[in-house]
Amino acid sequence: MDPLPAELDLLPMAVMVVRDGLVRQVNRACLRLLEADVAQQVLGQSVERFLHPQDADLARQRREESARPEHFGLPMQSTAFRVQTCQGRIRIVLVSSVATVWQGAPAVVINGVDMTHLDELQHQLRESEHNFRRLFEKMQDVYYRTDAQGVVQHVGPGVIRVLGYQPHEIEGRTAESYYPQSADRDAFKAAIMAHGEVSDFPGQMVRRDGRVIDISISSHALYDHNGAFAGVEGIYRDVTQRKNLERELQRLARTDPLTGLSNRRALLELGESLFLASRQRNSPLALLMLDLDHFKSINDRFGHLEGDRALVALAQVLRSELRASDVVGRLGGEEFAMILPDTQPEEAAQVAERIVQQLRRTVLWVRDGDSAPPRALTASIGLANRSAADEHPQQLLERADRALYQAKQAGRDRWVQAPDPRPAAQGADAASATAGPRP
Numbered sequence: 153m154d155p156l157p158a159e160l161d162l163l164p165m166a167v168m169v170v171r172d173g174l175v176r177q178v179n180r181a182c183l184r185l186l187e188a189d190v191a192q193q194v195l196g197q198s199v200e201r202f203l204h205p206q207d208a209d210l211a212r213q214r215r216e217e218s219a220r221p222e223h224f225g226l227p228m229q230s231t232a233f234r235v236q237t238c239q240g241r242i243r244i245v246l247v248s249s250v251a252t253v254w255q256g257a258p259a260v261v262i263n264g265v266d267m268t269h270l271d272e273l274q275h276q277l278r279e280s281e282h283n284f285r286r287l288f289e290k291m292q293d294v295y296y297r298t299d300a301q302g303v304v305q306h307v308g309p310g311v312i313r314v315l316g317y318q319p320h321e322i323e324g325r326t327a328e329s330y331y332p333q334s335a336d337r338d339a340f341k342a343a344i345m346a347h348g349e350v351s352d353f354p355g356q357m358v359r360r361d362g363r364v365i366d367i368s369i370s371s372h373a374l375y376d377h378n379g380a381f382a383g384v385e386g387i388y389r390d391v392t393q394r395k396n397l398e399r400e401l402q403r404l405a406r407t408d409p410l411t412g413l414s415n416r417r418a419l420l421e422l423g424e425s426l427f428l429a430s431r432q433r434n435s436p437l438a439l440l441m442l443d444l445d446h447f448k449s450i451n452d453r454f455g456h457l458e459g460d461r462a463l464v465a466l467a468q469v470l471r472s473e474l475r476a477s478d479v480v481g482r483l484g485g486e487e488f489a490m491i492l493p494d495t496q497p498e499e500a501a502q503v504a505e506r507i508v509q510q511l512r513r514t515v516l517w518v519r520d521g522d523s524a525p526p527r528a529l530t531a532s533i534g535l536a537n538r539s540a541a542d543e544h545p546q547q548l549l550e551r552a553d554r555a556l557y558q559a560k561q562a563g564r565d566r567w568v569q570a571p572d573p574r575p576a577a578q579g580a581d582a583a584s585a586t587a588g589p590r591p
């Protein structure tokens with residue numbers, strides 16, 4: 153048997169010459185593909201020996217077709233075959249063949265390219281595509297992509313759960329249409345343009361049913377091949393539950409658990425910002441400090457639980473006597489404070505008077521078999537107004553505290569208004585404080 157031209161041994165693809173169904177010649181690449189150590193393992197063998205049994209029929213058909221006179225000399229279309237190697241392994245080979253004359257007799261020259269690796273890659277790709285699709289469909293987050301104008305090009309099926317819309321109802325719309333606050337969207341756009349990406353960016357969206365939900369967005373900017381901004385791609389998720397929990401924790405951290413009023417920390421923070429705002433706007437601001445009278449004796453006589461009840465009743469009175477814009481909180485124990493923005497000294501004195509009066513009408517302790525008469529709540533109030541001379545809220549606080557002390561000294565169940573510190577600097581003293589009428 154004549155060897156194949158030496159050049160064919162240089163080819164990376166396998167070449168095999170078949171005549172009468174038997175292998176007559178092979179190049180080196182073919183031996184490698186068939187995992188043969190020597191050519192004798194292949195030469196003279198039936199070509200079907202190297203085919204997967206299920207592909208034998210297909211191979212036969214192709215041989216018959218290529219043997220037809222009209223196909224003579226024309227390469228057959230490539231087909232993938234499962235090839236069985238000498239080691240018994242299966243390889244996927246892309247085979248093409250041509251009927252020709254070999255050494256004076258008809259033969260078929262076959263060449264093959266090992267596609268096993270590619271086939272495995274394709275299989276892996278299909279599998280990962282399948283996994284990705286499943287993940288994409290099941291994921292809680294909403295994938296989205298917009299163009300440079302903010303029009304949604306693609307949105308994942310998560311949008312059905314998160315916003316209550318079908319993806320096709322969102323696609324083609326701008327994100328603005330489901331942002332309740334345009335400022336949120338503008339802040340998001342500014343961050344994307346400045347940094348190219350955002351992570352856990354907060355915002356809100358309106359669901360189809362009108363409910364506003366909290367969302368968190370992680371996205372990045374897309375650029376075209378010229379480097380021009382082409383849109384945004386990312387995910388967003390519904391974080392309403394988490395936000396509600398955070399809001400509740402924040403509220404609890406700033407609330408007095410017994411009375412539900414602001415606690416000391418919240419009160420001092422709010423006081424500071426209201427003081428600064430009042431200074432900036434040059435608007436009046438009043439501070440009332442209130443301390444229940446003889447509270448120790450109430451506790452001692454009726455018990456701590458009844459004492460608590462008195463504190464809750466006091467909180468209700470304070471709430472009912474104040475405006476929504478006023479701030480009321482518990483500084484600690486039986487001491488409370490009220491901050492009244494945009495309130496002139498005379499108005500603040502009227503509020504203090506109303507509270508004192510209202511508390512006198514709050515009769516709490518009527519107990520069966522108790523010989524003592526029912527007792528009303530009374531409190532003393534120190535009142536101070538922001539003065540142009542005040543630089544820190546602490547100064548206002550100290551004046552209100554001193555006025556409270558005076559109210560206690562003067563017999564309790566009353567209010568005392570601290571004088572403005574400017575006249576005090578000109579010689580007036582604490583004796584010029586205004587006092588509420590005696591009961």
Ligand SMILES: Nc1nc2c(ncn2[C@@H]2O[C@H](COP(=O)(O)OP(=O)(O)OP(=O)(O)O)[C@@H](O)[C@H]2O)c(=O)[nH]1
Pocket residue numbers: 410443444445446447448449451455456457458459460463484485486560564
């Ligand atoms: N029930 C109850 N008592 C409290 C609470 N916080 C503080 N107290 C009590 O409030 C009382 C305050 O007593 P004092 O500071 O002597 O003041 P007072 O008896 O109100 O006397 P004056 O302020 O001088 O009128 C103490 O007995 C504290 O134990 C509370 O949350 N619940």
